[in-house]
Amino acid sequence: MAFVSNGDDLFDPIVMADNRFHVEGYQEGFEEGTRQGTIEGRNHGRLHGAKLSAEVSFYNGFALAWKCLLENNSDVKARKRLKAMESLIGVIKNFPYEDPQYEKLQEDMERVRAKFRQVCSLLNVSTDFREYVRGSTGMSF
Incomplete structure (x- = not known):
C-alpha cells in the first residue's frame, strides 16, 4: 500500500463529487434549456410571422380589390380614394x-x-381586421 503524504487527496474525489455533479448537472441543464429555447423561439417566430403575413396579405388584397373598383370612376372623391x-x-x-x-x-x-x-376612413368601411377574416356570413370551415 502506498503512503499518501496528504490524507485529503484520497478523499478529494468523494468530497468533490457533489460539486462535480452540480457543475455537470448545471451544464446539461443549460444545454437542454438552450435547445428547447431555440425550438420554442422558432415556433413562436413562425406563428407570429404567419399572423403578420396574413394581415399584410389581407391589406394587399383589400387594396387591390378596391383599386379595381375605383379605377373607372372619374369623380373627385374616387380619385382621392x-x-x-x-x-x-x-x-x-x-x-x-x-x-x-x-x-x-x-x-x-x-x-x-x-x-x-386612412383608406378605410375614406371609403367609410370598418377597420377591424378580424371582422373581415370572420366574414359576414358567419360560416366557418
Whole structure:
C-alpha cells in the first residue's frame, strides 16, 4: 500500500463529487434549456410571422380589390380614394418580406396599419381586421 503524504487527496474525489455533479448537472441543464429555447423561439417566430403575413396579405388584397373598383370612376372623391389606395399598395410592396431580422418591422407594420385605417376612413368601411377574416356570413370551415 502506498503512503499518501496528504490524507485529503484520497478523499478529494468523494468530497468533490457533489460539486462535480452540480457543475455537470448545471451544464446539461443549460444545454437542454438552450435547445428547447431555440425550438420554442422558432415556433413562436413562425406563428407570429404567419399572423403578420396574413394581415399584410389581407391589406394587399383589400387594396387591390378596391383599386379595381375605383379605377373607372372619374369623380373627385374616387380619385382621392384611388390615390390613397395606391399609396397603401406602395407601402405594402416596400414591406421587407425577405428579412426576418429587419429592425424596423414594427414601425413599418404600424405604417401599413395607419395607411389602411386612412383608406378605410375614406371609403367609410370598418377597420377591424378580424371582422373581415370572420366574414359576414358567419360560416366557418
